[in-house]
Amino acid sequence: MGKLASLAEALLTPHGMDRYLELVDPMLVRRDLRGVVTAVRRQTTDTVTLTLRPSRAWRGFTAGQYVRLTVDIDGVRRTRCYSPTGSQHHDGLELTVKADPQGLVSRHLHTHARPGLVLGLSQPDGTFTLPHPRPERLVLISGGSGITPVLSMLRTLADEGHDGEVVFLHYANSADDVLHRDELAALERPNLRVVLGYTDDGEYFSLEHLKTAAPWYDTAESYLCGPKQLMDPVRELYAAEGLSERLHTEEFTPPELTFDTGSATGQVRFAHSGREVENSGRPLLEQAETAGLRPEHGCRMGICFSCTQVKTRGTVRNAKSGELLSEENEEIQLCISVPVGDVEINC
Amino acid sequence: MTGLQDRLTPAQIEEFGREMDAIRRRIVADLGAQDVDYIQNVIKTQRGLEVAGRALMYFPPAWPAAVTALAVSKILDNMEIGHNVMHGQYDWTRDPALSSQKFEWDNVAPAENWRHSHNYVHHTYTNILDKDRDIGYGILRIDPAQKWHPYYLGNPVYATLLAFIFQWGVMLHDLEFDRIVRGERTWADTKDVRGKMLRKAARQVGKDYVLFPLLTGPLAPLTFAGNATANLARNLWAFSIIFCGHFPADVESFTEEETENESRGQWYLRQILGSANITGGKLFHIMSGNLSHQIEHHLFPDIPARRYPQIAAEVRAICEKYGLPYNTGPLHKQLFSVAKKLVKLALPPTPQRESEEPSTLGAEPKAA
Numbered sequence: 001m002g003k004l005a006s007l008a009e010a011l012l013t014p015h016g017m018d019r020y021l022e023l024v025d026p027m028l029v030r031r032d033l034r035g036v037v038t039a040v041r042r043q044t045t046d047t048v049t050l051t052l053r054p055s056r057a058w059r060g061f062t063a064g065q066y067v068r069l070t071v072d073i074d075g076v077r078r079t080r081c082y083s084p085t086g087s088q089h090h091d092g093l094e095l096t097v098k099a100d101p102q103g104l105v106s107r108h109l110h111t112h113a114r115p116g117l118v119l120g121l122s123q124p125d126g127t128f129t130l131p132h133p134r135p136e137r138l139v140l141i142s143g144g145s146g147i148t149p150v151l152s153m154l155r156t157l158a159d160e161g162h163d164g165e166v167v168f169l170h171y172a173n174s175a176d177d178v179l180h181r182d183e184l185a186a187l188e189r190p191n192l193r194v195v196l197g198y199t200d201d202g203e204y205f206s207l208e209h210l211k212t213a214a215p216w217y218d219t220a221e222s223y224l225c226g227p228k229q230l231m232d233p234v235r236e237l238y239a240a241e242g243l244s245e246r247l248h249t250e251e252f253t254p255p256e257l258t259f260d261t262g263s264a265t266g267q268v269r270f271a272h273s274g275r276e277v278e279n280s281g282r283p284l285l286e287q288a289e290t291a292g293l294r295p296e297h298g299c300r301m302g303i304c305f306s307c308t309q310v311k312t313r314g315t316v317r318n319a320k321s322g323e324l325l326s327e328e329n330e331e332i333q334l335c336i337s338v339p340v341g342d343v344e345i346n347c
Numbered sequence: 348m349t350g351l352q353d354r355l356t357p358a359q360i361e362e363f364g365r366e367m368d369a370i371r372r373r374i375v376a377d378l379g380a381q382d383v384d385y386i387q388n389v390i391k392t393q394r395g396l397e398v399a400g401r402a403l404m405y406f407p408p409a410w411p412a413a414v415t416a417l418a419v420s421k422i423l424d425n426m427e428i429g430h431n432v433m434h435g436q437y438d439w440t441r442d443p444a445l446s447s448q449k450f451e452w453d454n455v456a457p458a459e460n461w462r463h464s465h466n467y468v469h470h471t472y473t474n475i476l477d478k479d480r481d482i483g484y485g486i487l488r489i490d491p492a493q494k495w496h497p498y499y500l501g502n503p504v505y506a507t508l509l510a511f512i513f514q515w516g517v518m519l520h521d522l523e524f525d526r527i528v529r530g531e532r533t534w535a536d537t538k539d540v541r542g543k544m545l546r547k548a549a550r551q552v553g554k555d556y557v558l559f560p561l562l563t564g565p566l567a568p569l570t571f572a573g574n575a576t577a578n579l580a581r582n583l584w585a586f587s588i589i590f591c592g593h594f595p596a597d598v599e600s601f602t603e604e605e606t607e608n609e610s611r612g613q614w615y616l617r618q619i620l621g622s623a624n625i626t627g628g629k630l631f632h633i634m635s636g637n638l639s640h641q642i643e644h645h646l647f648p649d650i651p652a653r654r655y656p657q658i659a660a661e662v663r664a665i666c667e668k669y670g671l672p673y674n675t676g677p678l679h680k681q682l683f684s685v686a687k688k689l690v691k692l693a694l695p696p697t698p699q700r701e702s703e704e705p706s707t708l709g710a711e712p713k714a715a
Contacts, residue, residue, distance in 0.1 A: 007558070010550070010553060010554060010558060011554055011558055011559065011562075013550045013551070013553075013554055014451035014452060014453060014547075014550065014551075015394075015451070015453075019390075019394065019444060020394055020398070023391055023394055023395075072380075072383070072440075072442075074379045074380050075378065075379045075380040075381075075382060075383035075384075075439075075440055076379075076439065076440055076441060077440060077441040077442050078441075079441075272448075274467070294438050294439055294441065296441065
């Protein structure tokens with residue numbers, strides 16, 4: 001079979017087999033990764049939950065990871081990251097997308113997703129995953145649509161018959177806004193508790209809350225994903241208790257980045273295209289786009305690494321961490337890297 | 348010396364540049380699903396023709412149909428798809444299959460080498476002598492400003508040979524063989540480029556002249572001949588379209604001095620003076636990759652080629668307004684003009700012959 005496939009590739013050079021197979025059926029591709037929507041569910045007014053069947057190249061994911069989902073909108077491919085919500089032990093992929101009023105892709109999916117739609121997929125990525133062997137005690141904390149990677153962990157643990165203590169602490173505006181509420185209820189068992197807090201009722205994360213839900217939290221491994229308003233107090237509390245090492249986090253809202261555009265100096269050269277612009281002090285991705293280039297990118301917030309390119313010369317500042325990167329030929333994320341003086345990028 | 352910079356007044360050239368920029372902005376703002384649908388349809392047609400061509404080789408009576416399907420497939424692949432995709436015309440779609448950096452065409456010239464010699468060298472230095480390596484491709488005398496040498500007596504013969512093996516010519520163009528002969532470049536400098544050529548050529552030759560013929564068993568010689576004919580047809584067609592885009596009479600060339608510190612408007616002007624169009628119907632334009640609109644292509648190399656016919660009338664009207672030539676004509680007329688030039692420039696220059704040439708190097712009588 002392998003020999004036959006390489007013969008076919010040789011015959012179909014230079015375009016390769018996928019470029020022919022996809023004309024018959026977009027899901028027949030062998031190397032490219034795609035997913036066909038098999039079911040669409042709208043749990044709340046502003047979310048859509050898609051069930052996808054990935055194409056042949058899919059290697060499966062680990063609970064807590066994310067995939068890059070690609071959709072064509074008016075001729076342009078748009079890519080965003082989403083965490084699967086299902087158990088890693090199930091075939092297929094379940095994604096819940098919250099329609100952000102400003103979000104091009106999420107609104108498009110919310111309005112247009114229907115069974116049969118074929119979307120682009122990436123192999124999963126991300127290190128926000130449970131260790132092996134599974135910790136005896138686990139606290140999972142999430143807020144809003146940050147529930148997605150954590151729910152996947154929870155369902156995976158349930159599938160594995162994990163018999164340690166697990167507490168899932170989730171915050172939503174109100175009961176109606178809790179995604180996957182029915183599934184959560186179905187997962188409950190003596191050693192697995194789901195505790196919901198509604199911020200409309202003033203129930204924000206607090207030490208009290210944590211102590212009541214999981215009195216043993218200081219001997220557990222904790223996993224956290226949600227908006228900044230939740231992540232900041234949780235991080236502070238764990239730091240105060242000396243438990244930061246036991247807190248594992250995943251960001252899904254853009255970090256607040258600051259740019260000093262006033263004192264920007266130097267020239268930015270995009271070596272591949274030969275374009276050169278004056279450093280505006282904005283992230284390199286924006287500067288490249290202003291220069292008329294269209295580098296590949298995804299989240300625009302330093303999470304997905306779609307925009308990674310090689311910096312051949314100069315120093316950039318990572319706007320998320322403040323770190324200065326000045327080695328030659330090192331890979332940087334264009335969307336969160338700001339040039340410090342002259343910089344050359346190989347794009 | 349009257350040159351490029353004296354064609355229009357500084358105020359005119361600025362206004363002219365603004366008008367061109369405005370066309371570009373309008374088209375770029377309008378790009379969308381219709382452009383993607385169009386190129387996807389062309390791709391579907393091309394892949395379909397390729398499969399049909401390969402399959403029809405199994406039925407000897409259908410040999411002419413097989414060759415036609417394969418030749419049309421190769422022409423579409425190279426011209427309306429490959430050339431245009433590799434210019435970055437569809438990069439805005441962010442579809443990796445339409446990415447200028449990733450696309451590879453059905454041609455022995457590796458995409459990566461070609462992107463350098465064509466997209467960068469030719470499109471940046473269009474018709475600047477000693478900088479644009481597409482002027483005569485280092486083997487032909489196609490512009491009176493090129494110094495005559497007895498070698499050029501063979502001009503029409505070299506051009507004819509080049510037409511037959513055009514894809515190999517495009518491939519070898521990147522070796523810059525003439526510069527190696529002159530000692531400006533060493534054989535070792537070309538190692539990287541040669542490696543890419545060898546790998547690409549091996550794959551192309553392997554499929555057209557080994558694998559597909561073998562797969563047809565006893566029909567192998569016929570398949571071999573069919574594939575060779577399809578490649579030949581593509582070569583002759585591509586050569587004709589490309590030569591008509593740059594080498595008919597009245598197309599001008601420029602010196603490095605003339606183009607120093609060029610403004611945006613002057614760059615546009617040079618593209619217009621250095622290119623020529625071919626008139627024809629819709630199918631003809633598609634088969635030529637819309638390079639029949641070479642003028643529009645040179646003005647806006649990275650906007651989808653299907654847009655060129657839409658803006659051609661406007662570009663022409665602007666040219667008329669500024670008293671600029673807009674070189675166009677039917678294929679036979681442009682081909683004849685190229686052939687005449689190839690023969691004339693083969694011979695050593697005489698005062699009469701050179702003065703007949705209206706083009707080049709400030710030969711324009713309009714004094715500043």
